[in-house]
Amino acid sequence: MPRETFDRKLQILQDEVLILGSMVENALTGAVETLKQRDMEGSRRLIAEDRAINKKRFAIEADALVLIATQQPMASDLRILAAILDIASELERIGDYAKGIAKVNLMIGEQPLLKPLIDVPRMAEKARDMLHRALDAFIRQDIELARAIPLEDDEVDGLYNQVYRELMTYVISDPRTIDQANHLLWVAHNLERAADRVTNICERVVFTVTGKMIEMDVENSGLEGIG
């Protein structure tokens, strides 16, 4: 197969990763939005759509493996293919977090929320924004951007701590809220984990470009360290 065809196939695979990314982005904010709106139907739909995300991930994986097996790519091409494999699995995991949030909505069921969701949607928006730009960095091979995004994880962690403390005040004042507070904490935790996975994607982008794997976890403080 001539070089041109290989490049084209690689390009298509990268596009597929972006499409998967878009699906996951929508799932993430969609899950929080349906929770906020108490839209059970929407949550059920999101849980069903997670299957499409998983399928897409496996399709990407299979195509990438075929390309590796038949083309025996070298150096940077191989690193890009490795990154595609890695990023696809990270995206699938983020999709699982979104599915988890949608499940929480169903678990909370018809009871009203303890409080209107303010910080949780912000976390989701932040995590989605980081994910979007991390994929930008991957496509443009922009290591500056890939190095900058993990620093923003602090913001998500901060929001997570805030949600945690807030939910604790509810629990302390009325122990009957423990159940729902726990569920909402789960949601926040999933979002915090999603942002951490974005950091992994960024590390992978830096590796793709430089060939060096670096740990970009900024120092964990407080609660998210236990996740």
Next chain:
Amino acid sequence: MFRSIRWRIAVSYILLILVVMFGLVVYLSDLVRKDHLANLRSQLTAEAQLMADALASAPAWDEPDGDLDPVAHRYAEQLSARVTLIGVDGTVLGESHEDRRQMDNHLYRPEVQQALATGQGSSIRFSRTVGYEMMYVAVPVTAGERVMGIARVALPLRQIEANVARLRGTILVAMLFTALGATLLALHIAERTARPVRRLTDVVQRMAAGDLSARLLPTTRDEVGTLTRSLNQMADRLRKTVNTLIEERGRLAAVLDNMADGVVITDSEGCVRLINPAALRLLGIEAETSLDRSLAQVIRDHNIIGLWQQCFEQGEEQVAPVEMDRRGTFLQVIVTPLRDAETGACLVILQDLTRVRQLETVRRDFISNISHELRTPLASLKALVDTLRDGALEDPPAAQRFLDRMEVEVDALTQMVQELLELARIESGQVPLQLALVAVADIVLPPVERLRPQAERAGLRLTIDLSPDLPPILADAQRMQQVLTNLVHNAIKFTPADGQIRVSSFRLRVSSDGEVQPETLNLKPEMLPPGEWVLIAVQDTGVGIPADDIPRIFERFYKADRARSGGGTGLGLAIAKHIVQAHGGRIWAESPSITLRASVEGKGSTFYVALPVP
């Protein structure tokens, strides 16, 4: 160098001339030589004949050892030639230039044989006797029928060869001059032929470089002239076509640039080939990061990419609404295969439905709100009537109480219907404003004073702060009082006890570049067009308005906090908005963003009314 027409023409001319000249020289010198020889031969023949006739009677011919030397010498002097007299047997009898006794038998000399056979003979050959080429002419000497001997006259050819050489030299020099002249002429002709072609080339090169106004005046009537004229015609046609195309492209580009719908064209590999500003705006991307990239990289939305893939695979138009919640926009996406152009190219049209969706939401909410608003008093009326019918009529004091409550409900319904009607009339412009110059105080003070007792009952401090430099404004005082009543009434309703309500007014200037004077006011320049304004602000320390609700509170029946809004019809702000807009003014609200945290709550909200200074 020899690839150019000029040199090809010149060189072939020169070669032709040289060949012709050379041939001519060879031919001419040969001709001259032959001519000379022929002349010489006939001259010598005539002389030999004369001599033979004169010598026919000489007695020495018959003597075995006759001596004709003296005769030969005499003739030789007269003829300036060598004379040889030969006997019939070949013996030399007389010789003018040599010693005849040394000479061998001449019978078998070619000219002698020829003369004996035909009556005259000639020969050119190298004479060993004298040492150079000679022409010999011999005739028989006859007496009657009897051949007495042979008379031979010979001349050296040196003279002739010299003549021929001189002539050849002359011809050569002439030929050189001619060849030189011909070469110059050839160069000139070649130059003349090649120059228009070169000029044409220049012009065509300029045209190729894009200068379609380049023209060449035809200077000749030959083929080159025709070519020049044809070229000019072609350039004219080309320029016209190009101009038409440029114009058309400009029009299309203007349409693409200014249309509200986003347009993206992709090629068969899914790369973006064209994207218009509306599409860039709707997708929130930059042109330079979009062109020649794959659609997936540019649009980054799996729904739209999915539509494009379907269109690409099925070759059929795909239409679907897509919500891009990252940017909060609703798009109607239409993907059409471009059959006329390259195969596999697709046209993606993005129609912005955000506004339509918002209006739809407003309408849906309106219907659900109005049903709700009507149902509550109607349900209560129904309950009251049922109670009366079930026996309350028998208890006159209770019946009286019920009737009073029914009246309250009916009044509320009536008020709502009236306000709805009024809103509809204001909206449709059927209520003419009674515009007059009024002081701002006349608009602000009456409603505030009217509501002061109510505020005091609710434990609120109500203050008024009017700037001293307020100009009079052109307004319908009664209507504007209605607006102020509504705003202050809302403030009272949504502010808990011990709160404060402040009604203030001051002048405001917005310059054409969006600067606001005074700057203390945190005002977004896009809210107010440039000009002089009077701003009336109603500020409270109440519950505030959630940021999501701020754009919608002026909609009919929209209630940010249903639990607290209590008795109002939900139409007050909608009516206020329409009245202010009818005055050419603006109305908006601000509230510090509200979160659950208690510290932020209670910062209240501020409603602004801006009216233009006439």
